[in-house]
Amino acid sequence: MSDLLSVEDLEVSIGAVRPVRGVSLRVAPGEIVGVVGETGCGKTLTGLAVLGLLPPGARASGRVVLGGDDVLGGDPRAVRGRKVTMVFQNPGTAFDPVTTIGGQFARVLRAHTGCSRRAARARAAELLTAVELPERVLDNYPHQLSGGMLQRCMIALALSCEPSLVIADEATTALDVTVARQILRLLLRLQREHGFGVMFVTHNLAEARDICDRVYVLYAGRVAEEGMAHAVLDRPRHPYTRALLAALPRLDAPRGRLASIPGSVSHAEVGCSFAERCPDAKDVCRAETPPAHDGVACHFPGGAP
Known part of the structure; x- marks a missing residue:
């Protein structure tokens, strides 16, 4: 089966800074692929590059192919909506505050499908039903809805043009735990x-x-x-993955301070970027960038001798 999305050696530069450096990943049709890491690791920029929505001043190189279309080499507007959409992190700021929810659905549907206002309204009502919201929500403004309702609206809007790929960018971060679980179950069902x-x-x-x-x-x-x-999250081999997992709160762990990773993300040009924070780092880690081998980019996968 051919990949739905193929990203090869993606680099994003903003001036002299390269927040994304050689990322390669793939998503098959019907597959859910996680892109994880702490803030500043390039997750969101990678997603925005797939959409062709990088911020002003940012430049992308490499290769991004979505459903056979070259995103970086062509017009990214040709793939948005129909082939790829994004569910953004904060639903409260993602909607136009002075337009009703129905008006925003109509704007998207008419732009991408050319349908009439009546057809757009009917389609929007159908989509809201799919995310377990009543049709009357279409007449509300964003400030009149809760965060969970807005996120459901955003998921419905993302699916309005039947895309083949949905990028969910921290889709539950702004929600409380109970609502976040509901949104995850909804996304999985859809x-x-x-x-x-x-x-x-x-x-x-x-x-x-x-x-x-x-x-x-x-x-x-x-x-x-x-x-x-x-496999990765139960038996991690990279020290960064192990450190992330060690920082998670556990019910079976003794009370006390949670583990943390010292320092902050550094985009070192030479050697392993994690070397200054890694308890297993050796001289070679600071001198040479580790090649990716068998799914892990580390000189000492599993721990240094």
């Missing part, structure tokens, strides 16, 4: 019903393990580790 692929961008490793088929662990704009979700 994915199974419609068969679209999902690029699930998150810093929540528990969520990634629960719903993803495969995961890519990003650090400082590079893929540190990749593989089947349960």
